[in-house]
Amino acid sequence: MYVYNDFDEAFVRERVSQFRGQVARRIDGSLTEDEFKPFRLMNGLYLQLHAYMLRVAVPYGTLNSAQMTQLAHLADKYDKGYGHFTTRQNIQYNWPELRDVPDMLSDLADVGMHAIQTSGNTIRNVTADHFAGAAKDEIEDPRPVAELLRQWSTDHPEFQGLPRKFKIAVTGCEADRAVIRAHDIGIQVVRNEANEIGYKVIVGGGLGRTPMIGKVLSDFVSKADLLPYCEAIVSVYNLLGRRDNKYKARIKITLHENGIDKIQELVNERFEQIQPLFGGIDQQFLAEIEHSFAPPAFKVKSTDGYDAARLANPAFRSWTDTNLSEHRADGYAIVSISIKQHGATPGDATSAQMRVMADLATKYGHDELRISHEQNVILPHVHKSDLLAIYTALRDVDLATANIGLISDIIACPGMDYCALATARSIPVAKEIATRFDELKLEHEVGPLKIKISGCINACGHHHVGHIGILGLDRAGVENYQITLGGDGTESTTIGTRAGPGFGADEIVPAIERLVLGYLSLRMSKEETFLQAYRRLGEAPFKDILYPEKAAQNAA
């Protein structure tokens, strides 16, 4: 894992010190709220419905045990004993007092963390595949490149006032677990015909009020050219992106209005200008960074005990069936810890739970944890002989829910329970769907199904790419929920189609139940997933299930 050097350390400390002064001047009245606002946003401090909210960056979702322990400490000392893991692999604290925030940032700096550029019209936290460095299907660990991009974009003088926020995601393999096609820039590690490693660069994807799938700007950018190429893209966007209308300011609109050919031409032109200026310094940094991401020394050990435990303990077996993914090393597995206990708030972890996860990473996980954009926590490197001990420890703190990728593993934004932008609540809908399907005991029968819920059109809950997406709106002063169907956030990214009129707050869970039970009767076999059945049959039968009265009228 990357560890801060003296430069990083000094930079972050300096920012804490500056912000401490700014907060003091705000509290003593020297700064008005309007004057203070740009300073707090530069440090990830938002104002929400009930309190301030501090969004802490978890670069490319990677944490070590000490950092996770410190997040628990922040939750206890400055918040209400919990934190909320977000769909951009960050963590948010919902109840900080303004006067405590400089201390929070100082405590974060103690473990090499900060909240810089988690807000504002800048390049935000660079996200990555949460299985990076562990996945069996990976060409190369994408995190060194993500770290290089983090260093380059942090406080980059040219990019502190972009037309709008800018999000970059990186993945190391064809299978897309980082939703790269819904980012301003999506980067995929690829090999060319000469078997050299390089990057496919996708640009102009995004969700929000105008969802768009990114377009390939280049099929292959060499390793040495990647950083100047990204700088060229952001530089072109910085000049060309619209500043007259914030709803048309993201690069997806710039791309849509100007066309991929023009953007390509401008980027190539800019790239030719700036590439020589880099002079290879970025490659020296990258080499050092790559060194710090060297894989851990994997153990070679028997997995007989694991196999026996699976046979003996059905609950453990069920958990291993759903919550494990294939690891590149023999005898190892990737553990996804579900932060989606039935009826609990998606992505919320208590300080006690964070400490248990940190301890498990220390004892059994080569000191590494990841936050996924699906709001779960990953132990990326676990030997199978340690899985039973991990499962037992997780079960003791309600973290052993066997539901990864199933109907109750729901992404939900904070919605109107916290967020000032929200038009309806998300959390209660997610909780009720999970509780209902747990009652029905149908979750495993239904199989892989991704439900994603956003509490407003900005789509933090990624509803457009949910197999079933739910969008909460305010319709004439009442919460109303629109369903989209057939979305997909993987390498075959698809924007879901709106099914029809929305449902009231008391109708949405029954509508989802109807839809899912309907799917069970429509599927060809147990192996055909919801998304596959939807793709085979099209939207018509699913709409008939959602709107039975309309279907009856049409039949009459």
Added chain:
Amino acid sequence: MITDEAHGDIRLLEAKADQSIVVGVYLAEAKKTNNGPAPTHFREAFRTRGPSNYSHGKQEA
């Protein structure tokens, strides 16, 4: 509860000046009830209580 638009504007300006007490001030629709003014919109109703997933915020007190 303010029923006169001009008074509302003045009250808003006064509230905006109380920056050591409150931030992000705006006027919200309200109705008269036996327990005093109450919000008409669910967003404002949530703000008078706090989030629905934990008993935090004003409802905690």
